[in-house]
Amino acid sequence: MQLNAAERELTLKVVYYGPGLSGKTTNLQAIHARLDPNVRGRLMTLDTADDRTLFFDMMPVFFQTASGLKVRLKLFTVPGQAMHDSTRRLVLQGVDAVAFIADSQINQSKANNAYWSDLLKNLQQNGISPGEIPIVIQFNKRDLPETRTDEEIEGLRLKGKEPIFSAVAIRGIGVLETLHGLMLLTFARLEKKLDFGRKFGVTEEEFMRGIFRNLDLEDSDIEAAFG
Amino acid sequence: MDGAAIMWDRPPPLKELVDIGSLAEVCRSFAELYGIGVRVYDVDGARLVDLRMGNIDFCGYVFGKAKGQHLCTATVQEIKSSSFRSASGDPRHEAIVRHTCFTGLRYLTLPLLHEMDLLGKIIMGPFLPDDLERLPDELCSISQDFDSEEATRLLSGLRRAPEETIRKVLAQLGSIIEVMVHSGYKVHLTSTMHIESVTATHHELLDKNQRLEESLDKLRELDRLKSNFLATVSHELRTPLTSIIGYSEMLLEGLVGDMSQEQRQHVATIMAKGDELLQLIVSILDISKIESGTVSLMPVELDLIELTETAVSTIKPHAQKKHLSIRTHLARELPVLHADKDKVRQCIVNLLANAVKFTPDQGEIEILIEPYVGARRHAPPASASDSGYFLFEALDEEFIRITVRDNGIGIDSKQKERIFDTFYQVDSSSTRAFGGAGLGLSIVKAYVEAHGGEVWVDSAPGRGSAFSLLFPAGREANSKAQSIAGSS
Numbered sequence: 001m002q003l004n005a006a007e008r009e010l011t012l013k014v015v016y017y018g019p020g021l022s023g024k025t026t027n028l029q030a031i032h033a034r035l036d037p038n039v040r041g042r043l044m045t046l047d048t049a050d051d052r053t054l055f056f057d058m059m060p061v062f063f064q065t066a067s068g069l070k071v072r073l074k075l076f077t078v079p080g081q082a083m084h085d086s087t088r089r090l091v092l093q094g095v096d097a098v099a100f101i102a103d104s105q106i107n108q109s110k111a112n113n114a115y116w117s118d119l120l121k122n123l124q125q126n127g128i129s130p131g132e133i134p135i136v137i138q139f140n141k142r143d144l145p146e147t148r149t150d151e152e153i154e155g156l157r158l159k160g161k162e163p164i165f166s167a168v169a170i171r172g173i174g175v176l177e178t179l180h181g182l183m184l185l186t187f188a189r190l191e192k193k194l195d196f197g198r199k200f201g202v203t204e205e206e207f208m209r210g211i212f213r214n215l216d217l218e219d220s221d222i223e224a225a226f227g
Numbered sequence: 228m229d230g231a232a233i234m235w236d237r238p239p240p241l242k243e244l245v246d247i248g249s250l251a252e253v254c255r256s257f258a259e260l261y262g263i264g265v266r267v268y269d270v271d272g273a274r275l276v277d278l279r280m281g282n283i284d285f286c287g288y289v290f291g292k293a294k295g296q297h298l299c300t301a302t303v304q305e306i307k308s309s310s311f312r313s314a315s316g317d318p319r320h321e322a323i324v325r326h327t328c329f330t331g332l333r334y335l336t337l338p339l340l341h342e343m344d345l346l347g348k349i350i351m352g353p354f355l356p357d358d359l360e361r362l363p364d365e366l367c368s369i370s371q372d373f374d375s376e377e378a379t380r381l382l383s384g385l386r387r388a389p390e391e392t393i394r395k396v397l398a399q400l401g402s403i404i405e406v407m408v409h410s411g412y413k414v415h416l417t418s419t420m421h422i423e424s425v426t427a428t429h430h431e432l433l434d435k436n437q438r439l440e441e442s443l444d445k446l447r448e449l450d451r452l453k454s455n456f457l458a459t460v461s462h463e464l465r466t467p468l469t470s471i472i473g474y475s476e477m478l479l480e481g482l483v484g485d486m487s488q489e490q491r492q493h494v495a496t497i498m499a500k501g502d503e504l505l506q507l508i509v510s511i512l513d514i515s516k517i518e519s520g521t522v523s524l525m526p527v528e529l530d531l532i533e534l535t536e537t538a539v540s541t542i543k544p545h546a547q548k549k550h551l552s553i554r555t556h557l558a559r560e561l562p563v564l565h566a567d568k569d570k571v572r573q574c575i576v577n578l579l580a581n582a583v584k585f586t587p588d589q590g591e592i593e594i595l596i597e598p599y600v601g602a603r604r605h606a607p608p609a610s611a612s613d614s615g616y617f618l619f620e621a622l623d624e625e626f627i628r629i630t631v632r633d634n635g636i637g638i639d640s641k642q643k644e645r646i647f648d649t650f651y652q653v654d655s656s657s658t659r660a661f662g663g664a665g666l667g668l669s670i671v672k673a674y675v676e677a678h679g680g681e682v683w684v685d686s687a688p689g690r691g692s693a694f695s696l697l698f699p700a701g702r703e704a705n706s707k708a709q710s711i712a713g714s715s
Contacts, residue, residue, distance in 0.1 A: 041342055042409055046417050055420045060342045070343055086427035087420070 001096045003194070010200075011072040012186065013094055014179075017119050018101035019111035020052070020080030023140040026169040027101060028057050028075055031179060034172065035061070036214040053079045056091050063210035067201035071210060080115075089122045097134040097186045098123075099178055100162075101169075104139045104147035134185030136163045138178045143168045176212070176220045183211055241269040241339065241347045244411035250404065251276045254349075257400050262386040263354045263393065265400070267339075269347040272307060282332070282353050285381040289330060292370040302328045306350060309336055323394050326352075330366045331359045332385070335393055337401045341408050349404065351397045355387040450518070457515035461508050468508065472501040510666040513573075514649055517673040524567040524677055531564060531596055531627075532557060538575040539594070542583060549588045553579070558597040562700035564627045570674040571698070577667040578631035578694050585692070586635035599628035599697060604681055626680065626697040634691040643684055647672040671696070 002011040016024040025045070032043040041060035045053065061073040078088040100119060102112040120130045137160075139153050150166075157164045163181045167174025187204050190196035197203055209226060217223040238244060254265040258278040267276040289295040306326045326334040334352030338345055362382075367373055475498035477483060479491060486494065516522040535555055546553055564571075575594070582592045602623055638646060642653050649669040671694075675682045679699050686692035 044409075044413055044416070046413065046420060055417065055424070058416075062343050072343060084424075086431065087424045090420070090423050090427060 001094070001190075007070075008068055008200075009070045009072070011074065012096045014073060014075045014097045014099065014182065014186075015092055015095045016075065016077040016099045016101055017088070017092075017115065018078075018080060019103060019108065019115040020082070022080060022101045022103040022108070022112075023167075023169040024077040024080065024101050025053055025057050027099070027138070027140075027167075027175050027178070028059050028077055030169055030172040030175040031075070031215070032059055034176065034216040036216075039214045052081060053077055054084070055079060055087055061211055061214075063213070065200070065202045065206055065210060069200050069202060071207070073211060085118070085122075088118070089125060092119075092122050092128075093126050095123070095126070095128065095133065096189075097182050098136075099182050100135060100137045102137060102139050104141045104153075104166075105144055106146050106148060109148070132189075134182055134189055136165060136178055136182045136185065138165045138167050138169075138174065140167045140169050140174075142166045142174075143171070176215060176217060176222055180208070180212065180222045180225070183208060238341050238344065238346065238408075238412050239415060240271075241267075241408070242273070242275055244341075244346070244415065245404070245407045246411075247275055250407065251278075253403055253407070254278055254400070257396065261388075261393070261396055263351055263388075263396075266350040267347060267404075268307065268350070270345050275347070281384040281386060284384055285330075285378065286353075288378060288381055289366070289369070292373065294369040298329045298365075298369065302326070306334050306336060309348075323397055325390070328353060329363065331356070331363045333390060333393075335390070335397050337397050339401065339404060339408070341405070341412065346408065349397065349401055351393060351400070353385065354393055355382060355385045357387050357389045454515045454519035457511055458519065458521075461512040461515065465505065465508050465512070468501055468505055472498055472505065475501060507666075510670060513670050514666050514673075517670065518649075522677075524570065526565045526567055526678075529564045529566055529568055529571060531561060534568065534572055535575065535594060535596065538572050538579060541576050542579040545580070545583050546592065549583065549586070549590070551583060551586055551588075551590050551592055553592045553594070555594045556596070560598070561596065561627060562598055562625060564698055564700060566678050566698055567674075570677070574671045574674050574696060575629065575631065577671050578696075581667055581694075582631055582633035582635065582692075586633045590634050593630075593632045595628075595630040595632070597628055597630075598700070599626040600624070601626070603697075604683060625700045627700050629696040629698070630693055632691065632693040637688045637690050637692055638684065638686040639688050643686065646684070647682070 001013070003009070016027055018024055028043060032040060041062070044058045046055040046057070056079065057075075057077040059075045061075065062071060064070050076091055078084075078091045098119065100116065102108075102116075123130045123133070137156075139148065141147065153164060153166065163185070165174050165178040165181060167178060169175050184204070187196070187207050190207075191204075194200075212222070212226055217226060250267060254267060254276045255278055257263075258265045258280050262280050264279045264282065265276060266274060266278070268274055286299065290299050309324055309326065324336045326336065328334070330353075332353035333356050334350055337349045337351075339347045339349060362375055362378060366378070367375055475494050478486065478494045479498065513522075535557070539553055539555065543553065579592065579594070586592060600623055638653065645651050646653065647668050648665075650665040651669075652665045672682050675696050675698065681697045682695065684692055684694050
């Protein structure tokens with residue numbers, strides 16, 4: 001997190017992490033597609049080869065609160081291929097929140113586990129304690145055959161402390177819900193760490209509305225929350 | 228700059244994000260198309276692009292008057308210092324700002340933003356608004372000699388247009404420059420990421436190299452301990468074995484009384500097997516000395532005829548058992564060979580022993596000794612300071628070549644390099660037909676290389692083998708290499 005109190009600017013870094021081809025870039029593209037074209041920043045994709053991310057994708061979302069605080073949210077993806085470990089570690093530097101995109105296909109369970117421990121290891125190497133930062137898990141590709149059952153995912157939800165979301169990112173399903181869940185945790189952490197609401201005069205509702213007001217929420221589970 | 232900083236930091240200044248020449252070109256195309264000047268300033272007020280269109284004569288005339296100069300300067304100052312920072316609300320919606328000059332001419336300014344950060348501004352103007360019907364009084368009163376007609380005539384050089392149109396043009400120019408900024412920012416991030424990830428990989432490699440070096444040191448130490456152990460054990464084995472052989476010999480010679488024929492046969496077997504074991508132990512001792520680097524050469528001028536005869540006589544009894552013929556060919560004229568006599572003889576003996584072992588009954592073995600002039604097969608790495616070798620190709624040198632050829636079972640090409648490795652056996656199965664510890668050839672290779680020579684084999688399965696040893700000829704050649712380093 002980068003807070004410039006004098007200029008009243010807050011920058012938050014959100015990283016989409018996960019194994020190769022699990023749909024990290026697709027998540028960002030789905031969010032981008034639902035942003036109001038008049039206000040959205042560009043989705044920046046850095047150096048791709050064969051449609052695979054080499055460095056990262058980055059998409060900015062920004063808004064200004066009534067109290068005059070500029071909030072910049074930068075969404076990043078990491079390259080999923082195993083060879084880019086050092087890049088994943090670089091992108092994770094100074095991260096504020098992580099969305100772990102898991103592939104629901106049964107044959108990807110091993111990769112999910114490997115990248116989950118990879119995430120924890122790289123967070124620690126960047127001096128970030130994994131227990132302290134907001135993390136949500138998204139089980140993507142729910143529409144494919146040979147995937148983990150809903151019961152299995154429910155079992156994981158009960159077992160772990162991270163909120164779990166189901167998604168079909170390619171159709172935009174579950175993408176906004178994942179971001180919404182992650183942003184709620186992020187605000188809670190800002191409150192805890194900075195006494196954010198009181199110091200900067202920003203309520204959770206205003207924070208969430210700032211991020212989601214320019215997004216097309218139709219048919220998403222969070223539509224009601226901003227109704 | 229670390230990775231976090233790359234992604235956090237404000238974008239670099241406008242002049243680093245976009246190529247100023249290209250920016251000027253884009254602005255020029257707009258300026259010329261619409262006949263209106265364009266200026267671009269960065270956030271610190273530095274002017275990056277300055278294109279004037281049609282107003283030079285008019286503004287020059289006004290600037291010529293003292294009051295005109297004063298008012299003009301103030302207008303320019305106002306436009307330059309107009310701030311977008313104070314504007315509230317979503318900065319993306321910030322409107323184009325209008326500045327009206329005391330002459331009635333107009334300027335429009337547009338903030339250049341990148342992700343909410345102000346990077347600079349674009350100023351378009353001056354233009355003549357189409358709703359300006361006559362020259363303002365403030366202009367006409369700047370001086371007593373102000374000539375309205377002349378001023379009106381000069382104004383005709385300026386573009387007259389509705390402000391709304393120019394707003395659209397400016398917005399269009401702004402979006403093109405924004406795309407340029409975006410592309411520049413992307414290139415900036417990509418190249419910074421490239422550098423960062425290469426640096427990270429470099430550090431990882433350094434760490435790995437460090438760890439590899441440490442394990443290499445440990446392995447070297449272990450290797451040295453192994454060689455010491457082999458040397459000690461072999462020595463301890465040899466001492467009692469000498470007694471076994473010695474006492475067997477005394478029994479055979481009848482020094483302690485007569486024995487029956489059967490007893491003599493048994494004792495002879497004990498002695499023969501003891502000799503075999505002794506040879507093996509001597510080989511292990513040799514190789515462990517080579518590996519620990521404790522062998523030294525004692526070069527003398529060799530009599531190759533005598534040397535070959537001794538070597539052949541050592542191996543002859545074994546050859547006769549298999550009815551093998553051993554023929555020796557020495558070239559008439561041979562250069563002087565200055566080398567360690569025992570080591571060279573041992574090399575020939577080892578090769579002959581191998582030939583005997585792998586050649587079927589009634590086979591033929593040949594020893595050829597001849598001069599050889601040519602380049603080394605494995606030239607040592609050349610360096611600028613190593614004047615002995617050319618950088619790109621090895622020089623021809625003079626050698627003595629000793630070849631031991633047989634018509635035995637031969638070796639396939641895959642095994643050719645490995646047969647010189649210590650303890651290597653072509654057939655390492657427990658049921659193999661040929662005995663041996665796999666030390667003979669590695670000893671040969673170590674001894675030849677210690678003399679600065681080379682060894683190789685020409686062979687094919689079923690077509691026999693020819694082992695060639697090259698020893699550098701001449702008195703000086705072999706006196707340099709005095710000690711044998713480990714063969715690995």
